[in-house]
Amino acid sequence: DAGVTQSPTHLIKTRGQQVTLRCSPKSGHDTVSWYQQALGQGPQFIFQYYEEEERQRGNFPDRFSGHQFPNYSSELNVNALLLGDSALYLCASSRGGASYNEQFFGPGTRLTVL
Amino acid sequence: DQQVKQNSPSLSVQEGRISILNCDYTNSMFDYFLWYKKYPAEGPTFLISISSIKDKNEDGRFTVFLNKSAKHLSLHIVPSQPGDSAVYFCAAGQAGTALIFGKGTTLSVSS
Numbered sequence: 001d002a003g004v005t006q007s008p009t010h011l012i013k014t015r016g017q018q019v020t021l022r023c024s025p026k027s028g029h030d031t032v033s034w035y036q037q038a039l040g041q042g043p044q045f046i047f048q049y050y051e052e053e054e055r056q057r058g059n060f061p062d063r064f065s066g067h068q069f070p071n072y073s074s075e076l077n078v079n080a081l082l083l084g085d086s087a088l089y090l091c092a093s094s095r096g097g098a099s100y101n102e103q104f105f106g107p108g109t110r111l112t113v114l
Numbered sequence: 115d116q117q118v119k120q121n122s123p124s125l126s127v128q129e130g131r132i133s134i135l136n137c138d139y140t141n142s143m144f145d146y147f148l149w150y151k152k153y154p155a156e157g158p159t160f161l162i163s164i165s166s167i168k169d170k171n172e173d174g175r176f177t178v179f180l181n182k183s184a185k186h187l188s189l190h191i192v193p194s195q196p197g198d199s200a201v202y203f204c205a206a207g208q209a210g211t212a213l214i215f216g217k218g219t220t221l222s223v224s225s
């Protein structure tokens with residue numbers, strides 16, 4: 001079992017550019033959540049996808065969007081990048097309706113915006 | 115406004131001693147609390163949780179205590195081991211909503 005995988009590992013972009021991050025959930029999981037972890041902060045919930053639809057959303061602007069594919073993998077897109085978007089982006093997967101403790105995190109994608 | 119606070123950014127403990135990590139929260143509607151451990155270059159991994167209807171949950175060397183009246187929870191690690199050195203996040207949630215994480219506490223266990 002490969003667990004939750006994320007790509008790329010690291011990414012450097014400049015202000016104003018757009019970025020796409022990818023996540024493959026753990027085998028058997030159908031729900032994907034995305035988190036942003038800024039330096040010195042805890043993970044902050046961006047949104048959650050289930051059955052290819054956004055089910056919940058945190059306090060993030062519309063520049064942050066996502067998608068879930070039929071195979072349950074997911075993408076996080078960020079448009080018009082700002083310096084403040086520099087962070088570790090974490091993906092977590094779970095089964096629909098699972099408890100919080102059944103959520104598994106990937107290693108994250110480190111995004112640097114220059 | 116932070117709903118989940120970990121006021122100690124770091125904690126240093128000797129191997130074999132007890133590690134106590136603290137977490138405070140402000141939202142009395144939280145019904146589930148969790149602790150995650152994070153090593154560098156890895157995602158957070160679930161450690162232990164407690165429901166709001168309990169005041170203690172134990173799993174091996176790890177025990178979580180919940181004091182609802184004080185809106186405070188703590189994680190006790192006994193005995194501490196060098197492999198426990200990591201960042202520990204406290205998180206809280208309520209049914210149907212996303213988890214809210216604290217800023218984390220970096221635990222260093224020296225041998």
